[in-house]
Amino acid sequence: xxxLANSKQLWRxxxxxxxxxxxxxxxxxTNFWMGIIREIVWVVIFIFIISVIFQNTQSLAGxxxxxxxxxxxxxxxxxxIMRMTFMFNIGxxxxxxxxxxxxxxxxxxxxxxWYIAFRRAEFYSFGSLFAGIALLAYAISVADxxxxxxxxxxxxxxxxxxxxxxxxxxxxxATLAFFLERLxxxxxxxxxxxxxxxxxxxxxxxxxxIAMTYFIPLAFVVFVPAQALTGRLQLWQIPAAVGIAALFxxxxxxxxxxxxxxYSSASS
Amino acid sequence: MHKLTRLWIASWSRAxxxxxxxxxxxxxxxxxxxxxLAIWVTVxxxxxxxxxxxxxxxxxxxxxxxxxxxxxxxxxFLAGDILKGTIIQFLTRPIGIFWYYFLxxxxxxxxxxxxxxxxxxxxxxxxxxxxxPTIFEPRNIGFYVLSLFGGLIxxxxxxxxxxxxxxxxxxxxxxxxxxxxxxxxxxxxxIPFAFMPPLAQTIFNWLPFRYVIATPVEIMLGQAPxxxxxxxxxxxxxxxxxxxxxxxxxxxxxxxxxxxxGQ
Numbered sequence: 201x202x203x204l205a206n207s208k209q210l211w212r213x214x215x216x217x218x219x220x221x222x223x224x225x226x227x228x229x230t231n232f233w234m235g236i237i238r239e240i241v242w243v244v245i246f247i248f249i250i251s252v253i254f255q256n257t258q259s260l261a262g263x264x265x266x267x268x269x270x271x272x273x274x275x276x277x278x279x280x281i282m283r284m285t286f287m288f289n290i291g292x293x294x295x296x297x298x299x300x301x302x303x304x305x306x307x308x309x310x311x312x313x314w315y316i317a318f319r320r321a322e323f324y325s326f327g328s329l330f331a332g333i334a335l336l337a338y339a340i341s342v343a344d345x346x347x348x349x350x351x352x353x354x355x356x357x358x359x360x361x362x363x364x365x366x367x368x369x370x371x372x373x374a375t376l377a378f379f380l381e382r383l384x385x386x387x388x389x390x391x392x393x394x395x396x397x398x399x400x401x402x403x404x405x406x407x408x409x410i411a412m413t414y415f416i417p418l419a420f421v422v423f424v425p426a427q428a429l430t431g432r433l434q435l436w437q438i439p440a441a442v443g444i445a446a447l448f449x450x451x452x453x454x455x456x457x458x459x460x461x462x463y464s465s466a467s468s
Numbered sequence: 469m470h471k472l473t474r475l476w477i478a479s480w481s482r483a484x485x486x487x488x489x490x491x492x493x494x495x496x497x498x499x500x501x502x503x504x505l506a507i508w509v510t511v512x513x514x515x516x517x518x519x520x521x522x523x524x525x526x527x528x529x530x531x532x533x534x535x536x537x538x539x540x541x542x543x544x545f546l547a548g549d550i551l552k553g554t555i556i557q558f559l560t561r562p563i564g565i566f567w568y569y570f571l572x573x574x575x576x577x578x579x580x581x582x583x584x585x586x587x588x589x590x591x592x593x594x595x596x597x598x599x600x601p602t603i604f605e606p607r608n609i610g611f612y613v614l615s616l617f618g619g620l621i622x623x624x625x626x627x628x629x630x631x632x633x634x635x636x637x638x639x640x641x642x643x644x645x646x647x648x649x650x651x652x653x654x655x656x657x658x659i660p661f662a663f664m665p666p667l668a669q670t671i672f673n674w675l676p677f678r679y680v681i682a683t684p685v686e687i688m689l690g691q692a693p694x695x696x697x698x699x700x701x702x703x704x705x706x707x708x709x710x711x712x713x714x715x716x717x718x719x720x721x722x723x724x725x726x727x728x729x730g731q
Contacts, residue, residue, distance in 0.1 A: 234642040238649065245653050252659050252668075253507065257514040260507070385489040388496035395499045403506040 206310070213310055214318055221321035235324025239280070243331035246272050246398060261402035263430075268400060269339035271426040275397045276332025278359060278422050280325040282366060286317040290370045291386050294377035297463070306460075313371065313456050345431040354438065355428035361445040362421035368445075368452035369393065369416065375452075378459030397422045417444045471563050472571070479568075479575035494580040497539060501532045501657070508660060518663040523689060526600040527660055530612075530685045533588055535657070536580055538619040538680050542569040543627035547641050550634035550726075559723075566628060566715075573624065602690030611697040612688045618704030619680040625711035626676060632715065635722030650675070656682025662691075676707045 225232045250272060254265040263271070293316055296302045305319075306312050340347065347355070370390065377383040393416065401409050401423045413419040420441045427433045505528035512524040519527060546569060549555045558565040592599065602608055630647050634640035652658050655677040661669055672678050683700045686692055692700055 230639055231642055234639060234646075238642070238645060241646075241649055245649070245658070248653070249658055252663055252665065253511055255665065256518055256663055257511045259514065261510050382489060385492035385496075388489075388492040391496040392499045395503050399503065399507055403510045405506075 210310060210314060217319060218321050222323060225323045232324055236327035239325060239327030240331050243272075243276055243328060243335065246276075247335070261400055263400045263402065264344070266339050266343040267426075267430045269335060270343060270429055271400050271422060272398055273332050273334075273336030273339050274355075274359070274426050274429070275422045276328045277336065278363065279394060279397065280327075280329035280332060282363060284322050284325040284329070286367055287370065287390060288322050289317050289319050290367075290374045291390060292316075293374040294383040294386055297377045298382070302463070312460070313453075317367070317371070340429065343430065347429045347431070351428050351431065351433065354433060355425040358420055358428060358438065358441045359422075359425040361441040362417070362419075362425065364445040365417040365441075365448045366393070366421050368448035371452040372448075372455045375455040375459035378462050393418060400426070414444070417448060420444060472567060475563055475568065476571050476575065479571040480578065482572070482575070490576050490579045491583065494536060494583065497535055498532050501528050501535060504528060504531075504658060508663065511663065515663075519660055522598060523600050523662075524660070525595070525598060526603060526689060527685055529588070529591060529595075529599070530603070530688050531657060531681060533584065534616060534619065534681050534684050536584055537577065537616050538623050538684075539577075540573060540620070540623040540627045542573050542624070543631035543644055544641060545569070546628060546631035547634040547644060550631070550722075551638065551640070569628070570624060600689055603688050605690070608688050608690060608697075611692070611701065612684050615679075615684040615687050615697070615701050615704060618701055618708065619684055621708050622676055622704060622711065623680045625708060625715050629711055629715050629718055632718035632722050635718070635726055651677045651680070654678060655680055656685065661686070676711070679704045679707055 247269070250265065250268050253260055253268070258264070260268055293302075296305065296316070302312075302316075305315055308315055370393075373389045374383075374386060377386070396404070396412060396418055401412065401419050404412070409419075420437075424433070424437050424441065427437070505525065508519070508524045508528070509521050512519055512521045518524075546555075546565070549558075555565065558568060561568075592603070626647070627644070630644040631640065633643055637643065654672040654675050659668075661672070661678065661682050664672070679700070683692075683704065687697050687700065
């Protein structure tokens with residue numbers, strides 16, 4: 201498989217991307233620090249919302265305050281990683297298609313989909329990442345159930361699969377730009393998909409919960425890993441996460457190839 | 469009026485050509501209140517204070533309508549135009565730049581109104597026995613519509629004020645995003661005021677944001693009986709006057725200090 205054969209090269213390219221992205225961020229330091237602080241402010245706001253929730257109730261759909269903070273902490277970490285690495289880049293695909301910039305990307309000696317997804321890193325998400333790690337560590341320390349090493353590894357494994365499924369979902373949405381004249385509202389989809397990640401999915405009625413687990417696999421991004429950390433994981437969820445991630449990755453690649461076949465260059 | 473009519477027609481045509489994007493943005497705006505609805509209905513089922521589940525459901529349905537009606541995004545583009553120097557094209561036009569952005573905003577909302585006038589009345593009709601009966605009172609509907617308009621003008625003038633900071637500050641867009649953060653927490657969108665701790669309520673009551681979202685919705689929920697609704701709309705008018713004056717000053721001073729990039 202060409203992708204695996206080139207994996208060392210891709211890793212070197214990505215390290216280079218990280219370096220140049222960091223240098224670029226440091227050229228606009230005020231903007232960078234304002235972004236970091238804003239991300240931390242958002243984490244504080246979410247903590248405030250959860251404290252208000254638990255001033256009004258003892259349990260949120262069977263989850264106590266510490267467990268909801270586990271979900272929140274994990275959601276901040278996962279969203280920060282996704283925003284830092286591929287979310288913003290995939291969102292740039294529609295204007296790149298319209299402007300013909302993708303012609304330039306297609307000539308690069310790396311897989312085009314990989315380059316589009318990982319061409320730049322957004323470092324201001326570090327604010328959310330560190331705040332999320334601190335919050336997760338605090339929430340686990342005060343939670344009634346302490347996750348074992350196996351629970352933690354399962355959570356990590358499912359999180360990676362969930363991020364893979366989410367990445368695939370974004371690619372599938374972004375490739376609509378090959379077929380539609382315009383898709384500037386792609387950010388609307390991203391907002392749509394990230395909104396439910398911050399809270400336990402048990403607050404939703406059964407129908408939306410099933411839809412967001414199997415048809416738009418958001419549950420495996422944060423909620424199921426949080427279930428692993430709070431002792432709620434059921435064994436069938438692990439192979440389900442593997443199957444869903446594999447299926448969505450396959451669909452994303454099929455959509456990508458179909459989009460490229462449809463693409464006609466802006467310059468010819 | 470003739471110039472504004474022509475500008476409206478041009479704005480409408482532009483919004484119509486991007487109707488797909490407008491529709492998708494409306495769907496994404498609706499998602500956040502749906503998630504919050506799920507949270508606060510769950511809370512209200514076990515809570516002795518705040519809103520009842522019926523009131524919470526009604527609250528967030530009207531939050532969705534109110535957000536659709538009062539959402540303003542044009543400050544981002546004005547700040548960008550100032551920083552890039554492209555406001556020069558507006559300075560030579562016979563219509564003020566703020567009319568241009570306001571009509572763009574309203575025309576995009578007019579496109580969104582097409583699915584809204586089908587979706588929300590259908591939802592209200594389907595759920596009518598689970599919603600607060602106050603939403604069917606003509607008095608509340610009348611004051612709601614008035615306060616909705618007031619909320620839109622507050623949101624618009626405030627957003628334009630923040631955009632005008634771009635005359636002096638390169639990071640005006642970032643500062644505007646901080647304004648959005650405060651808006652989200654203090655407008656009654658993320659947390660209904662009825663669930664908030666008293667200290668938070670007191671602080672947020674002094675900010676203009678609660679008069680954009682929470683005020684119209686609370687009027688519809690019947691939480692502004694008697695002359696209370698008139699008082700709230702009066703406060704909206706005060707905020708509109710304040711921000712209009714600030715905007716006029718910022719715009720005038722900004723143009724005096726403005727140097728177009730590259731010239």
